[in-house]
Amino acid sequence: MKAISIKQPWAWLIANGYKTVENRKWYTGHRGDILIHASKSKKDLERDLEYVRQVFKIGIDQDQLIFGQVLAVADLIACTKEPKDRIDQYWHDKGHFAWVLRRIRQIDPFEVRGRLNLFEVPFSWDEYPEQIGEPIPDRRALLACVYGEFSQSAAGDDEPAFIRRQKA
DSSP: OEEEEEOTTHHHHHHTTSOOEEEESSOOOOOEEEEEEEOSOOTTHHHHHHHIIIIIOOOOOGGGOOOSEEEEEEEEEEEESSOOSHHHHHHOOTTSEEEEEEEEEEEEEEEOOOOSSSEEOOOOTTTSGGGBOOOOOTHHHHHHHHHHHHHHHTTTSOOOHHHHHHHO
């Protein structure tokens, strides 16, 4: 099966159903299932965690992150520079190709050596059926999108209580 290696915390955001787009500078014609692999790289991790917290209002505990393993399988349904759905536009970086992901399903993590570009991983649905979770509802990504847009428009207002508690 095809796989893509993604740095943390971005792989975690996809595997947990928040992020519906993987941004790349290059186009892919691949459609269908794709494994989401968390790269081993920890370069800029703290900066990226802070960025996710500040911009998207999603707090991620660094201890939750897994490196060098496959975390999920998703259905790659499109590759475009102009995503149609609001949920995908929210995560899209202008000028990049949006790899639009749906039916994101967590999987019991397993180690794989990551590579650049798409790469093949020996994977059989017959071997892993009980280890693959149900698709994460799009509601989680939609809520993150709506809350993120709301909080960005109300930048001068007080933060919600659950954000203030995380800081304390």
